[in-house]
Amino acid sequence: MELQKSGWLFPKWRFFVSKTQYFELSNREYQQAREARLVNIGSHRGRTLWWTDSGFFWADPDLSDEEVELLAWDRGQRQEAKLDRLRKIRARGKDITEARRRAIPGEIRAFVWQRDDGRCVQCGSEDDLQFDHVIPVAKGGGNAVDNIQILCGDCNRQKSDSIV
Numbered sequence: 465m466e467l468q469k470s471g472w473l474f475p476k477w478r479f480f481v482s483k484t485q486y487f488e489l490s491n492r493e494y495q496q497a498r499e500a501r502l503v504n505i506g507s508h509r510g511r512t513l514w515w516t517d518s519g520f521f522w523a524d525p526d527l528s529d530e531e532v533e534l535l536a537w538d539r540g541q542r543q544e545a546k547l548d549r550l551r552k553i554r555a556r557g558k559d560i561t562e563a564r565r566r567a568i569p570g571e572i573r574a575f576v577w578q579r580d581d582g583r584c585v586q587c588g589s590e591d592d593l594q595f596d597h598v599i600p601v602a603k604g605g606g607n608a609v610d611n612i613q614i615l616c617g618d619c620n621r622q623k624s625d626s627i628v
C-alpha cells in the first residue's frame with residue numbers, strides 16, 4: 465500500500481491501490497482514520513479497503529464491520545506470533561554462532577593440558593577440570609593458547625562471579 469501526501473495548504477493523503485488509482489482522504493479524515501479502530505476507506509475491484517487497528521486490510525465487500533475487525537485482529541495476532549517465532553530462530557542462530565566461537569580446537573586443548581600439567585592453574589585441583597578462556601569470548605577473547613587455561617569448576621565459577 466503506497467501512501468502519498470500531497471498538497472500543502474490542504475494536504476491530502478492518497479492510498480494508491482495501483483499506479484494510477486488511489487483513495488483520497490483529507491488530512492482531517494486521515495487523522496480521524498488513524499484514531500478510529502475501523503474505517504471503510506472504499507472499494508476497488510470488488511474488494512473493500514479498511515483501516516483497522518493493525519493497519520490496512522482488504523476484505524470481501526459482503527463482510528460486516530465486526531467480521532472485518534475480527535479478521536484484521538487475527539492477522540495482527542498471527543503476525544505477532546510469527547515475529548516472536550522469527551526472533552527466537554534468530555536468537556538460536558546467534559547461540560550456535562557463539563558456541564562455535566567458544567569451541568576450543570583439539571590441538572589447543574592438548575597443548576594447554578600439557579602446559580598446565582592437567583590441573584587447575586589456580587588451586588591445583590585435579591577434579592572437575594574445565595578449559596577456560598582467560599579473556600571471555602564475549603569480551604573478545606580468542607582460542608589462542610595464551611588465552612586458554614585449565615580451571616576447576618569452583619575456580620571457574622569464582623572467576624565468572626568476579627567478572628560479572
Ligand SMILES: [Zn+2]
Nearest residue numbers: 584587616619
Ligand atoms: Zn581450582
